[in-house]
Amino acid sequence: MVEPYSYKKKRREFERPPVFEDSELKPLGGTLSTPALQKQYVEKNPTHIILDNIPPLSTHDVNTERVVTATRNMKHIEGGWPREIDYSEEHDTTKWRTRQLKDPLLAAAVKELATLTDRAIKQNNQIDMFEEYFLGEQVDHSTETLSTKTLMLFKDPNDTKRSVSKIAWNPEGPGNKIAVAYSILRFQQMPEKLSTQSYIWDMAAPNTAFKTIQGSTPLVTIAFNNKYTDFLVGGGYNGTIGVWDVREKTNTPSWQTAIEKSHHDPVYDIYWLHGKSGNEFVSISTDGRLMWWDFRKDKDPTDSAYLTDGIQNSETKQESILGGTCLEYNPEAGATKYLAGTEQGVVVLANKKPQKAVEISHRYGIEGGKHHGPIYSIQRNPEEAKCFLTVGDWSAKIWSEEINTPIMTTKYHDTYLTDGCWSPTRPGVFFLTQMDGWLQIWDYHYRQNEIAFSHKVGDSMLTVVTVQNQPNAGKFGSLVAVGDSEGTVTLIELCESLYEPQSNEKISIKQTFEREFTREKNLKQAKRQQEGKKPKKEETSFEKAREKQNEALRKLEEEFFAKVGIEIGEEKSPEKSPERREAEQDFTPVPQKQKPPEMVEKKQSFKEIEPQEVPQQEEAQLEEEKEMPENESEHGEIEKEEEQGEEVEKEGEMEGEQEQEQEQEQEKEQEQEQEQAQDPVVQNAEGGGGVDGVVPPEI
Amino acid sequence: MRIKTHKGVKGIIIANYAGISVKSSMSQADTHKYASLISSLTLTARSTVKDLDSQNDLVFLRIRSKKHEIMVAPDHEYMLIVIQNPDEE
Numbered sequence: 001m002v003e004p005y006s007y008k009k010k011r012r013e014f015e016r017p018p019v020f021e022d023s024e025l026k027p028l029g030g031t032l033s034t035p036a037l038q039k040q041y042v043e044k045n046p047t048h049i050i051l052d053n054i055p056p057l058s059t060h061d062v063n064t065e066r067v068v069t070a071t072r073n074m075k076h077i078e079g080g081w082p083r084e085i086d087y088s089e090e091h092d093t094t095k096w097r098t099r100q101l102k103d104p105l106l107a108a109a110v111k112e113l114a115t116l117t118d119r120a121i122k123q124n125n126q127i128d129m130f131e132e133y134f135l136g137e138q139v140d141h142s143t144e145t146l147s148t149k150t151l152m153l154f155k156d157p158n159d160t161k162r163s164v165s166k167i168a169w170n171p172e173g174p175g176n177k178i179a180v181a182y183s184i185l186r187f188q189q190m191p192e193k194l195s196t197q198s199y200i201w202d203m204a205a206p207n208t209a210f211k212t213i214q215g216s217t218p219l220v221t222i223a224f225n226n227k228y229t230d231f232l233v234g235g236g237y238n239g240t241i242g243v244w245d246v247r248e249k250t251n252t253p254s255w256q257t258a259i260e261k262s263h264h265d266p267v268y269d270i271y272w273l274h275g276k277s278g279n280e281f282v283s284i285s286t287d288g289r290l291m292w293w294d295f296r297k298d299k300d301p302t303d304s305a306y307l308t309d310g311i312q313n314s315e316t317k318q319e320s321i322l323g324g325t326c327l328e329y330n331p332e333a334g335a336t337k338y339l340a341g342t343e344q345g346v347v348v349l350a351n352k353k354p355q356k357a358v359e360i361s362h363r364y365g366i367e368g369g370k371h372h373g374p375i376y377s378i379q380r381n382p383e384e385a386k387c388f389l390t391v392g393d394w395s396a397k398i399w400s401e402e403i404n405t406p407i408m409t410t411k412y413h414d415t416y417l418t419d420g421c422w423s424p425t426r427p428g429v430f431f432l433t434q435m436d437g438w439l440q441i442w443d444y445h446y447r448q449n450e451i452a453f454s455h456k457v458g459d460s461m462l463t464v465v466t467v468q469n470q471p472n473a474g475k476f477g478s479l480v481a482v483g484d485s486e487g488t489v490t491l492i493e494l495c496e497s498l499y500e501p502q503s504n505e506k507i508s509i510k511q512t513f514e515r516e517f518t519r520e521k522n523l524k525q526a527k528r529q530q531e532g533k534k535p536k537k538e539e540t541s542f543e544k545a546r547e548k549q550n551e552a553l554r555k556l557e558e559e560f561f562a563k564v565g566i567e568i569g570e571e572k573s574p575e576k577s578p579e580r581r582e583a584e585q586d587f588t589p590v591p592q593k594q595k596p597p598e599m600v601e602k603k604q605s606f607k608e609i610e611p612q613e614v615p616q617q618e619e620a621q622l623e624e625e626k627e628m629p630e631n632e633s634e635h636g637e638i639e640k641e642e643e644q645g646e647e648v649e650k651e652g653e654m655e656g657e658q659e660q661e662q663e664q665e666q667e668k669e670q671e672q673e674q675e676q677a678q679d680p681v682v683q684n685a686e687g688g689g690g691v692d693g694v695v696p697p698e699i
Numbered sequence: 700m701r702i703k704t705h706k707g708v709k710g711i712i713i714a715n716y717a718g719i720s721v722k723s724s725m726s727q728a729d730t731h732k733y734a735s736l737i738s739s740l741t742l743t744a745r746s747t748v749k750d751l752d753s754q755n756d757l758v759f760l761r762i763r764s765k766k767h768e769i770m771v772a773p774d775h776e777y778m779l780i781v782i783q784n785p786d787e788e
Contacts, residue, residue, distance in 0.1 A: 081717070081719060082717075097721055097722075100715070100721050101721060101722065105776060105777075106713075106721065106776075106777060109774040109775070109776065109777050109779075110713060110777070110779060112774070113772035113774055113777075113778070113779035114702060114772075114779065116758075116759060116772045117702060117770055117772050117779055117781050118702060118705075120759065120761065120770050120781075121702065121705045121707075121708065121770070121781065121783055122705070124707070124768060124783060125705065125706050125707065
């Protein structure tokens, strides 16, 4: 029997697939309306009905349970024995082994492989292929292009954005925590409900702060204690200072100063002292004071000192006070020395010896070279502690402790500089932040007249920069924290050449500083020498000028009296002569310098005639005096003044009575000559004849 | 064997692809470990080479570690494993 063959196929698959196309609309049929039924219906106008032949669809989201995967290894202990042999039976395994050994294939294979391996072994013995070639060499980065990379940002979580006023790295261990102080320092722009919190951030979690520090006032500065890194000191906007313990759960300070005893202005900088106890710190503020505190003791300052500018104000007999804006304390440079930068652009060095009062030993910049505005940052060079860097107005200056003027200055930047610091690992590198959001890196080892590298951190003004001094993944000094006026702290990683110390860098930077220091010193000496040549002349002329001024007053008084009619007798003439002489010495500034050579001649010629002529001259002068006020008094006075002025010029060089007499004579001669000039008729001999023939002046 | 006499050679193993050692100069425990682990590694290496280029085949495999160098010479059926201390010069 033939079995029937059957196969199945869907109807849909038979024949050609249907092809549908649009056709004209034609009514296929319809029913007429029955008016009887119409009453049961309500007319609805208009109506829209849409018909479609699409299957209804809907979307669904399904999330299956996550499959947990894990990686596991298998430890293969026992190899893949053939099925028939039980590997736990040693007898079986050895039997199998011996059987295998007899396999000729094995012998041939081993031979071949042995030669191969032999070669490799010999190679190994010959050369160490994986030898380290460049182990001991130092990398020379000077030709590399510099680069910096932004690692992460820490944003201020509050709504009103405060600017970052200080960043401090935790000095302990793997440095990955930073304390940031926030405040608004613009004058009178603090909104009332400004948050007074500051934060400690951990680099591992940049989204939420590690710890919050709560004070009664926004903190302007913050610092970790070097010994006990759990203690933080913060200086506030209202002048108070608080100490926080990071381990505590409450965020309020464990110690706080009383507001009456604190600073009167925001505390701009605080440094922990490196004493034995580790409990002391010093603070500075624009109220002009340095205050020392011990937070284990009571809430009063242990000591305080004023930053004075060293110039005695002649009226109050006191020195004016400078407002302090930044502080530097480095035990390497001297455990008693404190460098303070001020609002006036001057740097002050204070010395605080134990059991003694604080004294200001040096002031830098008073004579010249000071900043044109407040100094925003001051820091000693980590390698060369005698030199320090100050940042203010548009430039950064490097000073040496021994000289009052800066030894090196950078060129003027295009915007204000707001902060700066040295790199802790490379002595020739320092960082500056600008008001337009740029971070400038200077490398004095490489080039001193140009910025080595610029990095734009953001659009808002940068306010703080600090470099980490602790190892981060084995690299010292590779992280830079920059804060800006919106409250964002940016962490920037430097390329290797910017933090790895170059060979000879320390020596060459030291030499550079030495060289500049010597140059400044020599310049100063040269200046002093120049000034040393002229001190006497200038001094005596100055004194004489003063005397002459006083005498001018007296002389005017005399003339006045003479005008008014109070006559002075001829008997008094000898008395008067000294007065006159003094009067003649009046330093009335007269531009005329025409007659000196003639006068000199006459002086000489008059020497013989002196004693006799003096009284006559005086008389004549008296007469002239009397006559003058009657006639053209003004003219006479002017003449007199002119004469006196001329004489005075000469008097500046001469001293002694004889000279004075000669001057008198000269004066008389001047009068006579002037008379001559005015009255050409009256001719007086140039020799001694003029004395007798004194003719009254023009009438 | 002659290979043993070379400088620095710690031991040799002859194993098959299943991971069973046929002949060895080291202790049992060590031999087991080496044979099983290295045979599986050699298989993977061979298949990698073959995958990359089907005409290619694995000739020699060298694993250099801090302490010694493991050299494997694979064959069709068997493999020769040598452990050497290359720094002993």
